[in-house]
Amino acid sequence: MTGSARDVLAQKGFRLFLTARLLSSLAQQIATVAVGWLVYDVSGDPLQLGLVGLAQFVPALLLTLPGGHLADRADRRLILLCATLLTMLAMGGLLLLSLEGKPSLPAIFAVMAVLGAVRAFWAPAGQSMTAMLVERHLLSRAVALNSTIWQVTVIAGPAMGGLLYAFGPAVVFGSATLLLGSAAIAVFLLAPMPPHGLGERPHILDGIRFVRSRPEILGSISLDLFAVLLGGATALLPIYARDILMTGPLGLGLLRSAPAMGAALSAALLAHRPPERHAGHKLFIAVAVFGLGTIVFGLSTSFPLSMAALAILGAADMVSVVLRQTLVQINTPDDMRGRVSAVNLVFITASNELGEFESGVAAALLGTVPAVVVGGVGCLLVAGVWAWRFPALRNFELPRSHP
Template identity: 50%
Template sequence: MAFSLAFQMLLVGLGWQIYNLTDSALSLGLVGLARYLPQLLLTFYAGHVADNHDRHLILLLCRSAMTLTIAVLAVTSIMGLITPAIIYGCCIAMGTARAFEAPATQAMVPNIVSADLLAPALTWTASGREATTIVGPALGGLIYLLGAGALYGTSTACCLLSALILANLRYRQDRREKRPVTLDSLLGGLRFTWRNPVIFGSISLDMFAVLLGSVTALLPIVARDILETGPWGLGLLRSAPAVGAVLMSVYLAWRPIGRRVGPKMFVAVAVFGAMTIVFGLSEMLWLSIVALLVMGAADMVSVVIRSTLVQLETPDEMRGRVSAVNSIFISTSNQLGEFESGVLAAWVGAVPAIVIGGIGTLGVVALWMRWFPDLARRDRLDMRA
């Protein structure tokens, strides 16, 4: 929770600062690309590491590295030395840490909770994460009024707190024989994912939908140039999807998804795409916030179904590598989606880029329902129950 709060505040600062330094939509995309490339290059190896080494230690080391990186942003901003190159370099460092952290984190969860509690646990975890996504951007926008250094300093403190909490986490990992680093081992998770149409269909659906429909990178442009608001408005826009996600997670905790999980996932992604179009066409702050609220709620349904299916369909000895594949799909949709949005916006403008992305998401839903019939017909999360 502390780290998620730090990261959400950080994203507000990065977006607003880089756009003010460069006045370029492309620079917003480059921030996402800088965080994405290390994950693309390192995640398969990181999955192997997560299956062969202490996942808790990996997580602690990565969190410590993130703390130091954000501290660099804070110090250079306070001293007036911050440049786009420093921001891109820190984004690369954060992407590298995230590449190793994500597989280890995801692989730990099934060893902490039982299979019958996995879906509720993932729902509450996602709910807590989204709660910080509500508070973080809004708080970050307010703190940024005191300067970027103040924002990054606060993020550094929160990240350090999360590292200290993790240091006291009790986690027991089953001992298993360590495997050497081979091409077969590195690609084992990808091969397993490819052969399981439910897993591959769900994570690729999410990847392409968010890759095309992502509006996160363009929020500074929308806030400043279209809605004519400031950092506080940007914070509200960044918080809105999380508000919708938290409300949906509370509902899902009360009424868990029991049947027809496949059709519900496709409906949720379709709603996400439709609301992306509404957001792109909106010129009013309240309507933009409503569209983002619904997008967040729809995405939460997809996230819970996808995350639970991946964990339940994967044996423990493969979870690190399969989680690595899942992580690279997620980072592709998020960070590469930001880059794609920035490039497209620089080419055709922010509004056409957002609308085109929403239409593309609806197209992905139609194609995936045809290409992955097993996922479209999936009834229950745990077919063994």
């Protein structure tokens, strides 16, 4: 581990925050598997699985801007603590429901809606805290470490959830509740983070106005929106696994894990060696690699090649994530970070959800392979247009790790 990476982890506040992030993310990942199995086991209806996601998406989308506004007006540590405790209570609710012989689906959806609403307050406060816990020149490494934790939970959480489900859904939700309780303790041990420097009349839309006034931030957020909207092929992986690569359910699981594995390796590398020089150029190269990886995956009929393409595009996407999040945090004053993070989260949420919808529509109209290839080409075009349209984004630099 390099000296700078040790410097990041040596800071107690960030270490506690990272611990809370690990425990809470792991809890939610293992619970997601159990919720899906439980809902399908009770209903036998695939549509109900879609409603699980919708129940979380709607309140999260509606409340993210208010959540960012609150993050700039209240103690962010207190917001994070309350959100973690509420998530723990919701998980306890799922535990009680799972103990019933045939749990009520509306009750499960109601709990998932609560989780979506709580996430709208957890995420802006959590994102805006990173810059308060580390020194400016270590921020890109801190963002990379944070992203590494997330990717590890994405890889390990579903597998753990599946193993625990063998002992019953109550075991999964009980374990998740305990993990969240431990996360709440880690957050409680953080120092208070009251707002400072807040204007006299802050407005909930100030984040949108600020983003519009900063071309490099607007460019980075919108670049992610359109690149993921066009280039995402995740929703079509079941078709590739069954009809094109002929790998079955096991192959589908491996295909789904490949981008996360590539992203985790990339994030770990970036935590040690952040791309400080010519960061803007490297951002656009990463987006272009993401598009090329999408095209290769779309055309591939070889399972190993498809796995490699997905891992590479996942790694490239992580480079883009780290660079964009660092740029946003560095160029946003502390009293605006909550609201700007909320705007960023709205764009991310929209790109992920709408991207899956776009992939499905394009596949229905063009066919699966043409839809993925056209999406990859579209991603390349977006990278080129944004590089021309946002020169401030193209030329931005990260602060050096050694001041």
